[in-house]
Amino acid sequence: MAAARAAELGFVEAAPAWRLRSEQFPSKVGGRPAWLGAAGLPGPEELACALCGRPLVFLLQLYAPLPGRADAFHRGLFLFCCRAPPCCAGLRVFRNQLPRKNDFYSYEPPSEDPPAETGECVRLQLQSGAHLCRVCGCLGPKTCSRCHKAHYCSREHQTLDWRSGHKQACTQSDYLDTIPDHNFLFPEFEIVIETEDEITPEVVEKENESEIMGSMGEALEEELDSMAKHESKEDKIFQKFKTKIALEPEQMVC
Structure with missing residues (x-):
């Protein structure tokens, strides 16, 4: 009889920002989702809570590749939830995947060393060119009518960002490099996978x-x-x- 496969456990740990970016294929909790690519990303309708209608918030993602599947060599599972009381429901799971050979990431595994540029700047544009919402990090089809540079997933998040400072500073050239914390997102941590002791x-x-x-x-x-x-x-x-x-x-x- 074949030996049973050892179980794997996930623990949350603090990590530098560069380790949680898309090119590192992270498993993580909180913050904004580290999408692999733009194909198949959920839109505002799919990310609306079925009970209260408010935008869902990103909870966690797991890197779950399928080496036996050419189209899912890189594969991430993304879990969203509603955190607006008294609802606090509406769990949704999405999948984002790419083949090993693609236009955005190296064919070889990512380096374990930090890149030369290790700033804390939040990336709100995928390597494919797709723009993401300044508030939640999901697909952002809407733009600010004044600066035409800030992208949003919904009117609700555009209003939230407007009240949080975009109204006064959206015409400043360096404003979009700073992403405010709207207390909408969960605290961000890396999920470290370890093998369970036998x-x-x-x-x-x-x-x-x-x-x-x-x-x-x-x-x-x-x-x-x-x-x-x-x-x-x-x-x-x-x-x-x-x-x-x-x-x-x-x-x-x-």
Whole structure:
């Protein structure tokens, strides 16, 4: 029998800005999405919450290539959510992918060394030429009617940026190099993937069993039997999930 593949866990860590750019093919939480290319990017309609209609906010992305697929050698999965109370729903997942040989990135893996230019400037234009929204980093088909340089995904984000300073400074030549924080985005961190330490299910079950019996030593045996009989399939799945998470409490992707 073939050995089971070791599980991989994801942990969030602070990282320099250059490591979270598209050309590094990052997995990350928060900030603006690091799209691979313009083809197939979701538009404003797709990024509107189905419940409240407000723009969804980028939550995280995972680099999930498919080496066996020529068209998905580079592949990113992007998760968006609504963070406007009392809604806070509307999860959406999008895929963005490219073949290994493409017009935007090197055929070879990206360098682990920082580039000569390591500034914190946010890139709001893909290498394909597509413009992105100044507020959320998604496709920006709308532009400011005064400067014609600032791009937005929706009127709501254009209004937000206008009130946050674009009204006074949009005609300044260096203004577009500075992207204000509108508190719309989540804090940005890199997702670091590590291989889970090998722990056999038998050991985990025995450890959990000892903990349960230790904390419930005074419970009657028939009460435990009754609880077991009425345990639902969902309870068993949730218990298995908690057992798995307890091995690495700080993980956020598994």
